[in-house]
Amino acid sequence: MNGAQALWQTLINHNITTVFGYPGGAVIPLYDALTGFPEMRHILVRHEQGASHAAEGWAKATGEVGVCIATSGPGATNLVTGLTDAMMDSVPIVAITGNVPRALIGTDAFQEADITGITMPITKHNYLVRHANDLPRILAEAIRLARSGRPGPVLVDVPKDVQLELFSGEIPAPHARPESPSPAREAIERAIEALKKAQRPILMVGGGAMDASKEIIEFAKAWNLPVITTLMGLGIYPSKDPLWLGMPGMHGSVAANRAITNADVLVGIGLRFDDRVTGKVSRFAKNATIIHVDIDAAEISKLVHAHIPVRGDAAKAARYFADHATYLENKEWHDKLQEWKDRYVRHPVWSAGYAIKQIVDQLSDDDILSTDVGQHQMLAAQLARFQKPRRWLTSGGLGTMGFGFPAAIGSALADPGVRSIVIAGDGGFQMTAQELATLTKYRIPVKIAVINNSFLGMVRQWQELFHENRYSEVWLGDSNPDFIKLADAYGIHAVRATNSEELESAIQAWLNHDGPSLLEAVVPNEHGVFPMVPAGASLEEMVETHEEAKQKQ
């Protein structure tokens, strides 16, 4: 057995049997060995960025490690965006890269890049494998690291001659999944005492609580706590439940943002108080005692001071809160929240918001919705109604255009039983549109909706509001492809809707098509996303309409 064979066998031993990759000179031994492992499904993408996002989509949908493979040099550097995205959103992926033979490392050899050096700040950890005998052990450690504690990306760089070197050891059995730390009892009891006295409490949950959904629901119901889910936390709490207030932050709901400003106790679980959530940090929840539960000690009091820090596992903490519950009536607070909940944006009949609403209304509770980044993303986050966790895949921390489509490919392969739908903009879709070839190659039934407003809509909105309508370099309409023909060129079924009447039947034709299909909704370009908290402003300065935003200027 050589190093390359040992690598595949290690992945298989870890129950990893789907990988996303792209061959190249420095991984030819790996691809050669692949032919001996028929149980391994390799998905050939068309750009390594697609492989990294597909691995992320897989990981976000399942909670298990996603794996992507690239060759040395340009192949490896093309993973950088996906790795950074995974780092920001705590997604467990393992990237395997080839490198030039050991003797050539450091000589500026053909297709050489110092990928362990390059990815140091954007991975949890990375390895340069020096001997074939180390390879399975390091790979096993990488898989364990990716999913333990606060999950994240890990890179394993394997020189070409290490792939060819004889491996003479045993392939290690998978590491036991490490027990996640229980919160300290004293800390959580202090939190319970504070919460008992609350008049205007709220519970805020982020992506770190993704696997604590059941406990979070019990916690909230037992205490009668209103719940806010961040962009990364959508689906952890069912939107059907009357306690749910929506998403906080820059494009959050009126109810969520007003609740944060007025709360006297804020329990945050599995979130990191991103600036898109907090607005001006010195004014964030300024009246509240902040209880922060997080597995990553470095997140506690990093940006928002935690009066009661609780370090530990989200599910264990929520379970403790639920088991020691005091039902808080606080009728006045709940009445006030209901009043705010009734304030939401009504979208004009033909607009991006309208089209997205029509699409998300067709989703079942099991469907997985991915988005790209921009106006359509925020509209989808505001309008979609998730009842379960891991049904919503979006790029939060990094805001990666091009993320949505390959992520949907990853999620579609992870669970062929569910429908995988992606909503993208005309800008972001073109950043990874070449993955249409991947859909065709494997007949992956992803449903793509391109919301085409002929603009980089979010930048346009900012230029409109903060730069006196100087629309600098955001017009795409003169050079966008014909998306129907583009899909057709790859052999993918596509339909177009240019008004509300066409949309309804187009959605049916799109969703009911057997196999991959694309819907293009051509929408007017003048609409912005509201409510909005202007950058640098506090949540209480949220504006609800375009006119209000202009007045504030």
Added chain:
Amino acid sequence: MSANLYGDTPSSPTKDHIISVIVRDEPRVLTRITSMFARRGFNIKSLSVGTTENPGVSRMTIVVGGDDNILQQAIRQLEKLIDVIKVIDHREEKFVDRELVLVKVTITPETRVEVRHIAEDFRARIVDVGRYALMFEVTGDEGKITAFIEQMRPFGIIETMRTGRVALSRGSNADIPTQVYTDGGSKSLEPVLGDVEI
């Protein structure tokens, strides 16, 4: 109420903090540590690295400039790095710290004796003797070394080289229990990782 890392309300004054970082002796560890500081905008005032009595384990003494929030963040971010076995915040216990400096001082027949007298007062050792210069080796805490350099300045300092500070906690306990890295001879990653909470 909010204390923000880079914000407008520093919660405590900026000062120097001394920490020790016990790390696995792996390639690139120094880069991982320093790039974390660089990326987050924390200031390294001094950094010394050396091997320890345990093969495969190195020890760094880092002087961090900043307020308490920055120190706390730096420690917690360091603790997340896989190669870091332990971070010791020396505010929490008594410690000894030392620095070594080489100082080359100009001498003339008139100043030669006086320079040597001052050096004796500081217990500085002469490590090189030339016709126009003497080189001294001084160890001590930061204050002593600074004082020595100030005393020598009027005679004419040609050049100096300071090592940066090194520190150890006082008392009979080791900063990390030896069982953390039991099989000292092995470069294996497993035993180290197995005992460190990730």
